[in-house]
Amino acid sequence: MTVLNKREFLIVATGAAAVALAGMPTIALGAEKADKRIAEFLGGATPSEGGLSLEMPEIAENGNTVPLTVRVDGEATADRYAESVLILADGNPEPGVATFHFSALSGTQEASTRMRLAKTQNVIAVAKMNDGSFMRTDNLVKVTIGGCGG
Amino acid sequence: MSKPRVKIPSSAAAGEIITIKTLITHKMESGQRKDKQGKPIPRMIINSFECTFNGQRVFSCDLEPAISANPYLQFNARVPESGEFEFVWKDDEGSVFSDKKKITVA
Numbered sequence: 271m272t273v274l275n276k277r278e279f280l281i282v283a284t285g286a287a288a289v290a291l292a293g294m295p296t297i298a299l300g301a302e303k304a305d306k307r308i309a310e311f312l313g314g315a316t317p318s319e320g321g322l323s324l325e326m327p328e329i330a331e332n333g334n335t336v337p338l339t340v341r342v343d344g345e346a347t348a349d350r351y352a353e354s355v356l357i358l359a360d361g362n363p364e365p366g367v368a369t370f371h372f373s374a375l376s377g378t379q380e381a382s383t384r385m386r387l388a389k390t391q392n393v394i395a396v397a398k399m400n401d402g403s404f405m406r407t408d409n410l411v412k413v414t415i416g417g418c419g420g
Numbered sequence: 421m422s423k424p425r426v427k428i429p430s431s432a433a434a435g436e437i438i439t440i441k442t443l444i445t446h447k448m449e450s451g452q453r454k455d456k457q458g459k460p461i462p463r464m465i466i467n468s469f470e471c472t473f474n475g476q477r478v479f480s481c482d483l484e485p486a487i488s489a490n491p492y493l494q495f496n497a498r499v500p501e502s503g504e505f506e507f508v509w510k511d512d513e514g515s516v517f518s519d520k521k522k523i524t525v526a
Contacts, residue, residue, distance in 0.1 A: 336488075346498075364452075364485060368486075370495075371481065373477050373478055375473060375476060375477070376495070376498065377496040381479070382493070383491065383493050386486045386487070
C-alpha cells in the first residue's frame with residue numbers, strides 16, 4: 271500500500287502519464303535475459319570496446335524518463351555506418367529498450383531518447399557495423415526514484 | 421490522438437549535417453502495469469520510427485516498452501540537396517502517424 275501511494279504521488283508530481291513497473295524479477299534474471307539478447311545479436315562475434323559511447327546521467331532522478339544518447343565514432347559513409355545499435359537495460363522487467371539504425375545519410379551517428387529505468391542497473395549498447403564488426407559499451411545508472419527504488 | 425512534432429532547420433548548406441528533434445504524444449503502455457483489480461494492462465506502444473529524405477532512409481528506430489511515454493527521438497542527417505524529410509511512426513495496433521518537412525539547400 272505504501273509503495274502504491276508513493277507511485278500515485280509521483281504521477282501527480284510529474285504530471286505525466288507515469289508508468290509504474292510492477293512485479294520485478296530478480297537482478298540475475300534481468301541480466302540473463304539481457305545476455306541472451308546480446309548473444310543473439312552478436313551471432314557468435316566478439317564485440318570490441320571503444321568507438322561506441324553511451325551518455326546517461328550518473329544518477330537518474332526520475333526512473334520514468336532518463337535521457338540517453340548513444341554515439342558511434344566517425345561520420346557515416348556509404349562504406350562504413352552503424353547498421354544497428356541495440357540498447358538494453360539489465361535490471362528492467364524486460365531488457366529491450368530500442369534499436370537504432372543509422373545509414374550513409376546519417377552524418378554523425380548519434381541518437382538521443384528518453385527511457386524508463388525500474389531501478390539502478392546497467393544500460394548496455396551493442397553496435398553492429400555494416401562490415402559485420404561489433405562494439406559494446408556498458409553504463410551503470412543509479413536510479414533514485416524508480417519502480418522499485420534505488 | 422498521437423500528435424507528432426518535428427523540429428528541423430528550414431535551410432542548410434549542401435552536405436551539411438543537421439540535427440532533427442522529434443516528439444510524438446503516446447502513452448507507451450508498457451504491459452507491466454496492473455489495473456486496480458490486479459489485471460495486467462495490455463501493452464500498447466509506438467514500436468517503430470523511420471525518417472527518410474527524398475525517399476531514402478536516413479535513420480530508423482525500433483522502440484520497445486522501456487522507451488518513456490511521449491517518445492523523444494533526436495538524430496542527425498546529412499543534407500545533400502533541397503528536398504523533403506518524411507517521418508513515420510507506427511504503433512502495436514498498426515496505426516500510422518506521419519509528418520513531412522521541406523528543407524532548402526541554398
